[in-house]
Amino acid sequence: MKATVFVRLKREVLDPQGDAIKRALSVLGFEGVRDVRVGKLVEIEFDDEAPKSPDQIKTELAKMADELLANPVIEDARIELSPAAQK
Amino acid sequence: MRRVRQWQPALRDSAQWAQIACYRARMHATVVVFPGSNADAEMIHTLRDVVQVRTEVAWHRDAELPAGTDLVAIPGGFSYGDYLRCGAIAKVSPIVAAIRRHVDRGGAVLGVCNGFQILTEAGLLPGALTRNLHLRFECRDIFVKPVSEGPFTSGLPRVLRLPIAHAEGRYQAAPDVLASLEKDGLVALRYCDSAGAITEDANPNGSLSSIAGIYGGPKKNVLGLMPHPERMSEPLVGYSDGRAIFDAIVRSMARSSRPAAQLSAAS
Numbered sequence: 375m376k377a378t379v380f381v382r383l384k385r386e387v388l389d390p391q392g393d394a395i396k397r398a399l400s401v402l403g404f405e406g407v408r409d410v411r412v413g414k415l416v417e418i419e420f421d422d423e424a425p426k427s428p429d430q431i432k433t434e435l436a437k438m439a440d441e442l443l444a445n446p447v448i449e450d451a452r453i454e455l456s457p458a459a460q461k
Numbered sequence: 462m463r464r465v466r467q468w469q470p471a472l473r474d475s476a477q478w479a480q481i482a483c484y485r486a487r488m489h490a491t492v493v494v495f496p497g498s499n500a501d502a503e504m505i506h507t508l509r510d511v512v513q514v515r516t517e518v519a520w521h522r523d524a525e526l527p528a529g530t531d532l533v534a535i536p537g538g539f540s541y542g543d544y545l546r547c548g549a550i551a552k553v554s555p556i557v558a559a560i561r562r563h564v565d566r567g568g569a570v571l572g573v574c575n576g577f578q579i580l581t582e583a584g585l586l587p588g589a590l591t592r593n594l595h596l597r598f599e600c601r602d603i604f605v606k607p608v609s610e611g612p613f614t615s616g617l618p619r620v621l622r623l624p625i626a627h628a629e630g631r632y633q634a635a636p637d638v639l640a641s642l643e644k645d646g647l648v649a650l651r652y653c654d655s656a657g658a659i660t661e662d663a664n665p666n667g668s669l670s671s672i673a674g675i676y677g678g679p680k681k682n683v684l685g686l687m688p689h690p691e692r693m694s695e696p697l698v699g700y701s702d703g704r705a706i707f708d709a710i711v712r713s714m715a716r717s718s719r720p721a722a723q724l725s726a727a728s
Binding site for chain 1: 545546549553581582587588589591592593594595596633634635667
């Protein structure tokens with residue numbers, strides 16, 4: 375089983391990095407870019423030797439996101455699960 | 462020769478002076494070092510040679526602080542290479558669990574720069590430190606104004622000149638968290654200009670409400686701040702304003718330590 379955790383700054387948190395990218399895009403001539411936000415993508419692969427149920431894994435991932443992967447003060451996390459075969 | 466401004470504590474009487482001197486001789490500070498800490502040497506030097514208190518070093522893997530630790534100092538740097546987020550990996554080290562117990566007992570903790578980031582990540586202080594507004598690594602002297610009484614800020618000069626060196630120091634907190642910080646007097650220091658005016662121009666990183674440092678812990682016993690008082694604590698480096706923060710914590714702990722109180726009663 376493989377999971378992807380998307381960590382993004384909350385909407386209300388200013389993202390100066392995204393703003394800098396937006397300005398750089400306009401320098402390159404890309405028009406019509408309204409907003410750019412930068413986040414992180416964390417890929418986690420689970421051990422197939424000790425399989426867990428998808429529900430178990432989802433609960434664990436939510437805990438991982440809350441305790442380490444995202445800082446709940448400024449970030450949100452979205453979790454996607456996919457079978458290892460698709461990786 | 463340039464005249465260097467040196468901060469002198471105002472001592473009301475000699476009994477108080479004796480109490481503080483007596484406590485200073487017994488006080489025990491511990492500097493916590495993580496892989497990637499890089500302001501540990503100046504923190505150790507300032508505590509040991511300038512403030513002149515017994516100073517030990519604890520490593521991130523230690524499960525306990527050295528016995529008798531009164532003050533824990535978490536220095537600046539890039540613990541664990543700032544991987545994931547500043548301070549995010551450090552918060553799971555065994556020593557942070559020991560620091561948490563120290564805080565619960567009412568023990569004093571000072572987190573400077575990356576130390577502040579580690580304290581917020583560990584949940585020992587509210588809020589978070591994010592990328593500076595203009596994305597620059599800010600490395601220069603700024604001014605801060607103590608805005609609340611507490612163990613680290615009572616009796617400080619009105620304005621302190623301190624150096625900063627960070628890329629992620631923009632303090633952020635949810636509106637309700639900020640409101641309770643303000644209400645409970647937990648905002649310790651704000652960025653200001655040399656005259657003490659809190660203006661947008663004097664805010665080096667875009668911090669919410671110009672916040673440079675905040676208090677936490679059950680008795681305001683935790684202070685996190687982005688500026689480096691340990692880098693400006695002796696006339697040799699031009700200014701010694703930072704020393705006032707260390708002297709304040711020594712004074713405050715001397716006052717609350719029992720044997721010293723007996724000494725003062727006896728005198």
